[in-house]
Amino acid sequence: MVETGKRIAPYVFISPFLILFAIFGIFPILYSITISFFKWTLAGPQDFRGIQNYISLLTTDPFFIGSLKTTFILLVFGSLLQHVFAIPLAIVLNDQKVKGRGFFKVMYFLPYITSTVVIALVFNQLYEQNYGWFNFIIENWLGLEGVKWVQNPGAIKASIAIMVNWRFIGWNTIIYLAGLQSIDKVLYEAAEIDGATGFRKHWHVTVPLLLPIIFFAVSMSIIGGMQLFEEPFVLMKGYETMGGPSNAGLTSAYYLLGTGFNFNRFGKASAIAWILFAIIMAMTWMNKVVTDRLQR
Amino acid sequence: MDQKSSSLGRFGGKTILYAILMVFVFIFGFPFYYMFVLSTVPGTEVYRNPPHIFFKSSFFTNISALFDDIPFAINFFNSFGIATLATVTVIFFCTMGGFALAKYDFKWKKPIFVLMLSTMAIPPFLNIIPFFKMMIFFQWYGTWLPLIVPGMANAFGIILMTQFMQSSIPDALMDAARIDGLTEFGILTRIAFPLSRSGIAVLGIMTFINSWNNFLGALVMLPNINSTTLPVALSKLFMQMDGDRGGLMAGTVLAVVPLIFVFIAFNKQIISGLAAGSVKG
Numbered sequence: 291m292v293e294t295g296k297r298i299a300p301y302v303f304i305s306p307f308l309i310l311f312a313i314f315g316i317f318p319i320l321y322s323i324t325i326s327f328f329k330w331t332l333a334g335p336q337d338f339r340g341i342q343n344y345i346s347l348l349t350t351d352p353f354f355i356g357s358l359k360t361t362f363i364l365l366v367f368g369s370l371l372q373h374v375f376a377i378p379l380a381i382v383l384n385d386q387k388v389k390g391r392g393f394f395k396v397m398y399f400l401p402y403i404t405s406t407v408v409i410a411l412v413f414n415q416l417y418e419q420n421y422g423w424f425n426f427i428i429e430n431w432l433g434l435e436g437v438k439w440v441q442n443p444g445a446i447k448a449s450i451a452i453m454v455n456w457r458f459i460g461w462n463t464i465i466y467l468a469g470l471q472s473i474d475k476v477l478y479e480a481a482e483i484d485g486a487t488g489f490r491k492h493w494h495v496t497v498p499l500l501l502p503i504i505f506f507a508v509s510m511s512i513i514g515g516m517q518l519f520e521e522p523f524v525l526m527k528g529y530e531t532m533g534g535p536s537n538a539g540l541t542s543a544y545y546l547l548g549t550g551f552n553f554n555r556f557g558k559a560s561a562i563a564w565i566l567f568a569i570i571m572a573m574t575w576m577n578k579v580v581t582d583r584l585q586r
Numbered sequence: 587m588d589q590k591s592s593s594l595g596r597f598g599g600k601t602i603l604y605a606i607l608m609v610f611v612f613i614f615g616f617p618f619y620y621m622f623v624l625s626t627v628p629g630t631e632v633y634r635n636p637p638h639i640f641f642k643s644s645f646f647t648n649i650s651a652l653f654d655d656i657p658f659a660i661n662f663f664n665s666f667g668i669a670t671l672a673t674v675t676v677i678f679f680c681t682m683g684g685f686a687l688a689k690y691d692f693k694w695k696k697p698i699f700v701l702m703l704s705t706m707a708i709p710p711f712l713n714i715i716p717f718f719k720m721m722i723f724f725q726w727y728g729t730w731l732p733l734i735v736p737g738m739a740n741a742f743g744i745i746l747m748t749q750f751m752q753s754s755i756p757d758a759l760m761d762a763a764r765i766d767g768l769t770e771f772g773i774l775t776r777i778a779f780p781l782s783r784s785g786i787a788v789l790g791i792m793t794f795i796n797s798w799n800n801f802l803g804a805l806v807m808l809p810n811i812n813s814t815t816l817p818v819a820l821s822k823l824f825m826q827m828d829g830d831r832g833g834l835m836a837g838t839v840l841a842v843v844p845l846i847f848v849f850i851a852f853n854k855q856i857i858s859g860l861a862a863g864s865v866k867g
Contacts, residue, residue, distance in 0.1 A: 307741070325719075379610065513709060
């Protein structure tokens with residue numbers, strides 16, 4: 291009786307995950323492949339198009355090609371740039387001699403727990419052309435010409451990238467800090483005996499040992515960055531604007547949602563989702579190859 | 587002489603170090619400060635040059651303006667209700683799943699664990715279109731269910747709880763309970779749950795914050811401003827018109843303050859929970 295219970299119990303306990311994953315994980319994935327091969331509107335499937343949705347997206351759809359460019363630019367200057375800030379911050383905060391580390395961690399992490407909508411609304415005020423803090427500082431303190439943060443196509447990309455950096459630097463700092471705490475202190479002492487100090491010590495000891503964590507954090511940034519949606523969507527005010535002037539803020543995920551829920555083109559939207567998924571997988575694999583090569 | 591200059595150099599280095607750390611405190615803190623300031627500025631005076639830096643006294647005027655702009659009570663109730671139900675169900679099902687992986691040996695344990703890790707790599711956008719169709723078919727569209735049920739037993743939560751429970755529940759205690767006639771479910775509820783309180787706290791707080799901030803799900807499933815959550819309602823207010831900035835800023839404060847309190851009260855657990863998940867996972 292006890293033995294039977296012990297044998298069956300783990301399957302019962304884990305079954306909610308398996309059931310929910312079958313219904314809300316596996317089934318929608320298969321369904322999504324099917325939808326992507328059809329012209330599919332609100333009324334349901336119209337006609338079978340094979341891979342035509344994919345071909346037209348990749349060859350003749352200027353919005354999609356443009357959205358991929360926007361997504362890549364924001365991936366580099368929004369999602370990947372933040373690691374350049376996060377790693378040094380984590381190294382500094384890992385030093386036991388630095389006082390107030392708890393305070394710094396809390397302050398740096400605060401943006402991450404804040405809703406993206408709130409972030410976009412507050413930054414929208416900071417970006418305001420004539421009455422915002424950004425332009426006030428640029429015009430009055432630096433003596434330069436103010437920037438049209440949410441009107442000028444180039445500036446729109448910068449506005450979004452700044453918001454992404456602001457939100458996630460602290461998150462990455464905490465991840466790197468956790469990784470640093472698992473590095474053996476003896477290695478630092480050995481490096482110091484060999485005469486390495488300061489920057490060189492970290493470049494030769496810390497960074498190589500941190501590579502697995504860097505791989506993890508960069509992978510998360512790639513997955514998140516390729517799906518960037520909320521920041522541009524709110525800042526550029528929704529589906530109708532299609533990413534604002536010259537579609538400057540139209541990321542691929544934004545275009546996917548607009549294609550699906552504003553234009554009701556579900557087949558095309560599903561094809562976008564699969565192209566994005568393929569790109570994410572390819573980039574994560576590339577990240578893995580580079581990390582492995584560096585580790586050798 | 588030498589010693590003096592080097593200690594001076596160290597002092598200078600330290601000052602620069604703290605200065606850099608404080609610059610980042612300012613960068614991350616100022617938008618919050620500015621949000622609080624703007625929530626107290628009368629709606630008609632928000633646009634001013636130089637921009638505002640000090641608090642004004644119109645917070646409650648702005649709040650009542652916000653209540654005219656959006657059905658705030660409904661939006662807040664939806665946000666709070668969805669986040670609470672999501673938290674309770676996630677705690678129950680993920681602790682249960684984590685218990686299975688942490689404290690039992692069974693044939694399919696390894697494959698199930700690998701399956702869980704791989705589900706975390708599936709981007710949510712891949713499923714959003716078919717998920718929408720399914721929710722209409724289930725007649726769940728426009729209800730709270732799509733925002734609660736699919737994530738109840740999620741891989742992240744189960745793996746987090748597995749890590750906590752591996753060390754916090756002694757095998758001997760479970761065997762003793764079996765001899766005393768407790769069923770396996772009884773062991774889960776009477777021994778595993780109480781002994782994993784600290785893990786449950788981390789999981790619960792993180793689930794509540796994520797659910798409260800879930801924008802995409804609420805945008806797609808609850809698009810009507812009269813039946814949606816606070817973040818979506820605020821975004822709709824922002825997109826509708828350019829006039830009432832005072833009400834909007836008061837709304838952002840009300841949407842953020844509950845989370846800031848939760849975060850400051852539990853910051854050690856949240857930060858350590860995140861760190862544990864990333865380094866071991």
